[in-house]
Amino acid sequence: MxxxxxxxxxxxxxxxxxxxxxxxxxxxxxxxxxxxxxxxxxxxxxxxxxxxxxxxxxxxxxxxxxxxxxxSSGNSAFDAYKADTLRRLEDEQQAFEEFLQRLREAKDKVEFDQFMEDRARRAREAPEAPAGA
Structure with a gap:
């Protein structure tokens, strides 16, 4: 399969x-x-x-x-600058991806909390079924 x-x-x-x-x-x-x-x-x-x-x-x-x-460009100063800039950009990209992940998790938590609140509200509002029926 x-x-x-x-x-x-x-x-x-x-x-x-x-x-x-x-x-x-x-x-x-x-x-x-x-x-x-x-x-x-x-x-x-x-x-x-x-x-x-x-x-x-x-x-x-x-x-x-x-x-x-x-x-390598042949210029060691430029190569060092380029390597530093690329490393900084990779760090910024990683930080941004982590930020997006935290946003997704926060949104998920808010949606889950809203679901649980709605569920609890419906349970409180629902009439209780008679015990003998």
Missing amino acids: SSVATWPGRAESWLDERGKGAWIAAMVLAFIFFWPVGLAILAYMIWSKRMFTGRCKSRHHQFHQARHAFR
Whole structure:
């Protein structure tokens, strides 16, 4: 059962690693061999915005972009400044994500407290059933 459930995810990852061309090739082949599958792939590509964004760029390309960002410029002062700035931005991002998590938890607590209050109010207002009935 688990291999059946995971093959679509593996296929999606495999196609994403190869880029938008792989998705288009898969769609065209699916249209040729069994058109409903091709239509389903087209609908998925549009729904997931793979047709209109660069989201399915190859990991190879993304790796090279990340490596370029951390490459030395040859100027040690600038490299130190860049490393410090990147570290500060990562810390700020982590702090912001923690802040968002606290907001979500506070919202959940408020909603749960409201639920419990409404439940208690309904229990107080409900007429008690006769014991003999």
